[in-house]
Amino acid sequence: MGRALLHxxxxxxxxxxxxxxxxxxxxxxxxxxxxxxxxxSALMLGLVGFVGQIPTFLLAPFGGVLVDRSSRHRMLVVTQVLAMVQSALLAFFSLTHTITVAHVLVLSAFQGIINAFDTPARQAFVVEMVEDRADLANAIALNSSMVNAARLLGPSVAGVLIAAVGEGTCFLIDAISYLAVLASLLMMRLRPAAPAAARSRILADLGEGLRYVASFAPVRAILLLLALVSLAGVPYTVLMPIFAARVLGGGPHSLGLLMGASGIGAVAGALLLASRRSVLGLGRMLVIAGALFGAGLVAFSFSKWLPVSIVLMVVVGGGMMVQMAASNTLLQTLVDEDKRGRVMSFYTMAFFGMAPFGSLSAGWLGARVGAPMTVRLGGFVTLVGVAIFLRKLPALRRAARPIYVRLGILPEIASGLGQTTNKQ
Structure with a gap:
């Protein structure tokens, strides 16, 4: 399960x-x-989410081009330094009691710009850190388990800290925590980069990546489903304070419990993926996870009792994480190396970039029809998208099969020794 950690x-x-x-x-x-x-205000929660994520949607494709042109390691060092500055500014304004919503909006937009370059670089850099491609899927799953273990611990601690000492302390701890990842990046021993090939203009590279994504059905379908889920389902997170305070009658502690429960499900899903030895079967797992996510949201929207809501958040968190990580793994397996940064920038657009539109619409709907109905609609839309993907899955498997043969994932076909399962 932890074999990628040997690197x-x-x-x-x-x-x-x-x-x-x-x-x-x-x-x-x-x-x-x-x-x-x-x-x-539910609308303001959605607006802050929109402002913080729309730069990622607009700039991620250009970030992907730069990732394919330059050192991914150097780009990550720069983005982490800038993210530390952003958190430090939030801490300063909060601890001096001068913070306003305007400060939050501006600094959220700044973080969105950083993420447009950081996320595709981070995703593409995994291949450089794990020399053996056989361990790539394990590395992605472990990375997801790391993200969601933090998601489990962070909100729980945040609920306690907010109630005890306020939001400013959370921002300050975040700023300090960036020193850990900066130290890890600077301690790495990397192979000398190959001389950069002659490059065309940025827009030409961007167009090449877009044509590649649009013309290859498996990549296109995975990204479209991910974008739909991010638009309709994932924005449930911006409405969690309303569920904690109004629907369930709690406060910061209840918010921490709900987000922490989602993290428990996500960690469990990540460990399940990390235990897998092959990408075969991930297409079906993606469908199952998406269905669980959508159904979990629908059920959560009806709950008015905190213990039931916590259990349902475990299902929601697990379904969302497995669907996201399985999509990531399939894309990283299928994509050509010279287009990896650009494809992962479209992954960034699909998962993170569509979220601002979802956040804004969730805030708008939440103010008009209520948070429960908004989450319920998002769950139904997610289920419809998963059903369409399931219908296309057999054709997507056939399109991906030649790549799996070339990579040796289906060696028995490559050597003509027999038939293999048609699972993707």
Whole structure:
């Protein structure tokens, strides 16, 4: 289950990033609660989510081009330094009691710009840290388990810290935590980069990546489903303060419990993926996880009792994480190396970039029809998308099969020794 940790560079990154991500989740929960405390507005929660994520949607494709042109390691160092500055500014304004929603909006937009370059670089850099491609799927699953272990611990700690000392302390801890990932990046021993090939213009490279994604059915279908889930389902997170305070009659502690329960499900799903030895069967797992996510959201929207809501959040968190990580693994397996950064930038657009539109619409709908109905509609839309993907799955498997043969994932076909399962 932990075989990717045998690679030194990945091991450094895993533990350094794990510490930093706990701080990141402290900031996410603290920002959400701060905005709700200052405004008491579902619409403003959605607006902050939109402003913080729309730069990623607009700039990620250009970030992907730069990832394919330059050092992914150097880009990550720069983005982590900038992210540390962003958290430090949030801490300063909060601890000096001068913070306003305007500060949060501007700094959230700044973080969105950083993420547009950081996320595709981070996704593409996994291949450089794990030399053996056989361990790539394990590395991606372990990375997801790290993200969601932090998601489990961070919100729980944030709930306690917000109630005890306020949001500013969460922001300050996050700023300090970036030192861990910066140290891990600077300690890595990397192979000398190959001389850069002559490049065409940025827009030409961007167009090439777009044509590649649009013309290859498996990649296109995975990204479209991910975008739909991100637009309709994932924005449930921006409405969690309303569920905690109004629907369930709680406060910061209840918010921490709900987000922590989602993290438990996500960690369990990540460990399930990490235990797998092959990408075969991930297409079907993607469908099952998406269905669980959508059904979990629908059921959660009806719950008015905190213990039931916590259990349902475990299902929601597990379904969302497995669907996201399985999509990531399939894309990383199928994509050509010289287009990896650009494809992962479209992955960033699909998962993170569509979220601002979902956040804005969730905030708008939440203010008009209520948070439960908004989440319920998102769950239904997710289920419809999963059903369409399931219908196309056999054709997608056939299209992906030649790549699996070339990579040796289906060696019996490559050697003509027999038939293999048609699972993707």
């Amino acid at each position: 030194r560079n990945y091991r450094l990154f895993f533990f350094g990033q794990g510490i930093s991500l706990i701080g990141t989740w402290l900031t996410r929960v603290a920002t959400s609660w701060l905005v709700y405390r200052l405004t008491d």
